[in-house]
Structures are given as C-alpha cells and as structure tokens.
Amino acid sequence: MNAIAKFVKYCSKRSRERRAVIFRSSFSLDEDTRILDLGSESGSSIKAVLEGTRVQPSNVYIADLDAEAVAKGSEEYGFVPVVIRESESLPFEDGFFDVVYCSSVIEHVTVRKEKVWSLYSGRSFRAESFKRQREFAQEIRRLGKQYFVQTPHRHFPIESHTWLPFIAWLPRWLLILVLRTTNLFWVKKTCPDWNLLNEAQMHELFNDAEILYEKTLGMTKSIMAVGSRSSQAVRNSVLTQ
Secondary structure, X not given: OHHHHHHHHHHHHHHHHHHHHHHHHHOOOOOOOOEEEEOOOOOHHHHHHOOOOOOOHHHEEEEXXXXXXXXXXXXXXXXXXXXXXXXXOOOXXXXXXXXXXXXXXXXXXXXXXXXXXXXXXHHHHHHHHXXXXXXXXXXXXXXXXXXXXXXXXXXXXXXXXXXXXXXHHOOHHHHHHHHHHHOOOOOXXXXXXXXXXXXXXXXXXXXXXXXXXXXXXXXXXXXXXXEOOOXXXXXXXXXXX
C-alpha cells in the first residue's frame, strides 16, 4: 500500500505542477492582482501555484469551511483568512477579485454532510448536488472578474478521492457499501460526498470559459474551466503526461 500511495502522490504532484503552469500563463499577475482561493484549506496549493509571480500575500484571500486551516495559512503565508459558512454567499461585492482559483473543490459541493452516507439514490444525489454546484459556479463568476476552476473527470478510471479503480462508475448504493468496507483497511479513506462532472456539465456551469483537458495515458484526468481576459490565455490546450 505504501508503494501505491507514493505512486499516486507522485502523479498528483506532476498534475498540480502542470496546472500551475496553465494558471500562470492564463492570467496577468502583478503586485495589485487580488486572488481568492475558494476551498483553500491552508492555502498551500495557491502558494505553490503563485511561486515566482509578483502577487503579494496580502492580496491572496483563502476561503474554507475549516477555520483552523485558514488561520494556519494566514500565519504561515500571510494570506487573508476567510471562513465560509455552508450555503451562504461570501461577503464581497461583485467582481471584488481579479481571479478566483478553485481546484478540486466543486465536486464536493453536493448535499449537506449529514446526508452523505444515507442518501442511496444516485438520481436524487446527482440532482441535488448539481443544483448546489450550479449555485457555487454562479458565486465564482460573481466574485471574480476571471476564474480558474479544476475538477477530476467523472470517467477517469482511477477515482482521485479513493485511489480505487472504476469505483466512480458504481451505482451510488453500491458505492456507499464498498466505501464502508474499504475505509476499514484501504490506504485512502474518504466519504462519498463528491459528484464528479463531465465536459458537458462544466460547459453548462461555465459557458463563458475555455474548457481545457488534462490528459494522462491518453485519458482525460481532469477538466479546467478558464475564464480569462488575458491575451496570454492558453487556447485549445491539452495537457499530456
């Protein structure tokens, strides 16, 4: 299992580095650029993404449900902490941020956490989740003049939250039963709070964005919606490993 964990972490690191290149080449970033990392945890991801740019830590806002995580990011990196309240809009005016960055977060904007393990109907889960994901996408577009949203692809064989093959293809009732078992012994434990998206859904949520694809072994590993006004924006790009 240690070998599996090391391999997956290596692949994840490579993927994050490629996405960082896409981000830095898609936006004009300087000392005055104001950035929101939505679903930031401690902000370590956006710190790595902005490495080598002129963006000032005091202009980077990290927003998450976890108050301790954003406080840590504020202390370690000098970012501005913002605690999110579930189902509430953030207290910023329209277009307050030059760029909203949101990586591997939108798939978790689904049903309320107390329902995650008890909602066995895949149809009900997907309908309720996509409604909330639509609202989340609208909030991203409200807050940012530009944005970068990345999410794992629904049909990639290795599911990123579990590191298990083909598990995202299971019906929801069976997925829950499998996770109750694998969480007892598997190297990667998780709860089934994710509603993975495909290309058509990302187009629907971000219809004014350029949709980019990260490829691994010829398959789409993740999808990015890049709403950029910069002349440096990447056009018709495909990320390959």
